[in-house]
Amino acid sequence: MLSDIADELQELSESIGADRFHLYLVQGVSKPRLTPCLTGQPTEQGSESIEFASRLPKRFADKLSETFHPLFWGIAMPEETSGMHWEEISPIDAGSGLILPLATDQRNHGAVFILGQNIRLDRDVLFDLHSQCHVLFAQLIERDPHPAESASPTISKRELQCLKLTANGLTSEEIAKRLGLSVHTANQYLANTTQKLNAVNRVHAVAKALRKGLID
Numbered sequence: 001m002l003s004d005i006a007d008e009l010q011e012l013s014e015s016i017g018a019d020r021f022h023l024y025l026v027q028g029v030s031k032p033r034l035t036p037c038l039t040g041q042p043t044e045q046g047s048e049s050i051e052f053a054s055r056l057p058k059r060f061a062d063k064l065s066e067t068f069h070p071l072f073w074g075i076a077m078p079e080e081t082s083g084m085h086w087e088e089i090s091p092i093d094a095g096s097g098l099i100l101p102l103a104t105d106q107r108n109h110g111a112v113f114i115l116g117q118n119i120r121l122d123r124d125v126l127f128d129l130h131s132q133c134h135v136l137f138a139q140l141i142e143r144d145p146h147p148a149e150s151a152s153p154t155i156s157k158r159e160l161q162c163l164k165l166t167a168n169g170l171t172s173e174e175i176a177k178r179l180g181l182s183v184h185t186a187n188q189y190l191a192n193t194t195q196k197l198n199a200v201n202r203v204h205a206v207a208k209a210l211r212k213g214l215i216d
Helices: 001-014 047-055 058-066 124-143 158-167 171-177 185-198 202-212
Strands: 021-026 033-039 071-073 096-103 109-116
Touching: 001 021, 001 033, 001 124, 001 171, 021 058, 021 202, 033 058, 033 096, 033 202, 047 158, 047 202, 058 158, 058 202, 096 124, 109 124, 158 171, 158 185, 158 202, 171 185, 185 202
Parallel strands: none
Antiparallel strands: 021 033, 021 109, 071 096, 096 109
16 A cells, blocks of 8 residues: 555655655656655645645756755755765755655656655765665555556545645645635645545645646
8 A cells, every 4th residue: 555655655754754755756758847746744734745836946846856866955965976876956945954856667766755854864874764765665666657648536626726726735624615615624625635536635735736737
């Protein structure tokens, strides 16, 4: 199950002092874009992964589709660099972070963002972490290799409205206010779409809906 992959990525993140992760697909050839796929945050906080995808410029997605070395900010990286290369970038949030570009033999590209306040690494740990993330990314692609080709589930207009607002970074409370619903009803619509899309959580549901063209 995809939830198993999410659990393993969360454990890997915590093993280096991070508190959360976001996994993205890098989709598109001429115009690469980040599509949120899995997150280690609770459902209500998962909008951070969507917010990053919408805020980071196109050139960042271009970089991730062409880069294979780790990117970081706010981390004291190991002095020993033999056999490895990494690159410091401008912070994308207030804490420290590590971005590991990912790829499969079938040329699927992605990246995992590992975030927290107290990330600590040494050379061997970083090498092993990147390798394990590659393996988990390949497992994810293998379990859902052609998501856009599968039949679209029957999702109501109101359910899609709630999902699209979630993709725009709104919380359940904000969605309810925008659409004149109760918070309970907004959450129910989002739960319905998550179930219909066979997603782990609403962030994963947004990713699947984007990939299927159900929302833009």
